[in-house]
Amino acid sequence: MTTVEFRTPEALADAERWTAHNYHPLPVVVAEAEGAWVTDVDGVRYLDFLAGYSALNFGHRHPGLIAAAHAQLDRVTLTSRAFVHDQFATFCRGLAELCGKDMVLPMNTGAEAVETAIKVARKWGYRVKGVADEQAEIIVAADNFHGRTTTIVSFSTDPDARADFGPYTPGFVVVPFGDLEAVRAAITPNTVAVLMEPIQGEAGVLVPPAGFLAGIRELCTDHNVLMIADEIQSGLGRTGKTFAIEHEGVVPDMYVLGKALGGGIVPVSAVAADRAVLGVLKPGEHGSTFGGNPLACAVGAEVVKLLETGEFQERSARLGARLHAGLEALIGQGVVAVRGRGLWAGVDIDPVLMTGRQACERLAQRGVLAKDTHGSTIRLAPPLVVTEEDLDHALAQLAEVLKG
Ligand SMILES: Cc1ncc(COP(=O)(O)O)c(C=O)c1O
Secondary structure (H helix, E strand, C coil), X not given: CCCCCXXXXXXXXXXXXXXXXXXXXXXXXXXXXXXXXXXXXXXXXXXXXXXXXXXXXXXXXXXXXXXXHHHHHCCCCCCCCCCCCCCHHHHHHHHHHHHCCCEEEEXXXXXXXXHHHHHHHHHHHHHXXXXXXXXXXXXXXXXXXXXXXXXXXXXXXXXXXXXXXXXCCCCEEEECCCCHHHHHHHCCCCEEEEEECCCECCCCCECCCCCHHHHHHHHHHXXXXXXXXXCCCCCCCCCCCCCHHHHHCCCCCEEEECHHHHCCCCCCEEEEECHHHHCCCCCCCCCCCCCCCHHHHHHHHHHHHHHHCCHHXXXXXXXXXXXXXXXXXXXXXXXXXXXXXXXXXXEEECCCCCCHHHHHHHHHHCCEECEEECCCEEEECCCCCCCHHHHHHHHHHHHHHHCC
């Protein structure tokens, strides 16, 4: 009799032994991926309903993106910003035009782009608005998630993200998400920016009340304050539009982008704004060795091209309606509430039945990968290339999981 050797347990044990425990991954060891599907080291296939927290909006190994990356790998991959390279302006112009802004500043990770936005807003406050030195204030939302740097966790309200990492960066004022009156009350002559996620992803895909984002836009315009939209997770087609903030017809002063901008291949982030804002930066004041590198720009330019067609936004809206209808049908059958837009959903599981983590573990056993957040919520964010058949399959697996 032959015994089958499974590789997953050993790979999990090695990862546990050799890495800091800053994540609590599901026990799946991915070896290959294509489109909306991944295959583990033992050959088991899973539908990826997390899509790298929206970094894989175009699916795993999108052929056009992979071709752009391959072509660039054969030419030049890194110059640093000490020189200009031939992919730089193409990407930056494409992204600026997609955003309807004068210019962009490319970085690598999302947190770096958020840090960039904070620095630009502060400098704009001092040099353009006329705020007194060191007095700039930025209004942010409770339950925000903008990344993991020391400044960003300084204004997190999540104890796991924040505790033990002080001393904290001052200059942030936290208001409840969705409370326009609280934003109004928090604005002072020293306010330089309001920084928010148009839909809070990590908090459980929380969509603010209608009129909240439009109200912030009005307040910011009236008080000469920059409105900064962190679209790192919500943007680039995820909600059925290029930017989630478009659902309220709002144009922010600065977009903060990341995740899907790198096509699931390389980390690419950026801020986009008009010259009056981004123009405040002078040489030596900000940067990153890898920011805007040739490989990143070649992939990013291809991402912009994909978004220019509108195909992915349309797909997300159409299939998102199917996803949400399917999830709504589970309310009362193990699901307590569903939120979101497009192919993005926060699903509150009845806590009497199981935790979000347990739901994700059971979904994984049925071949669907998703991620829990905050106790009993699970997040669904499949790649936008997911098929209707795949969607229905995942919904059927969730229904089975909820039966216990
Ligand atoms: C809204 C938002 N902002 C910022 C970040 C941080 O991005 P990164 O992990 O690339 O630093 C994330 C990551 O999940 C995010 O969802």
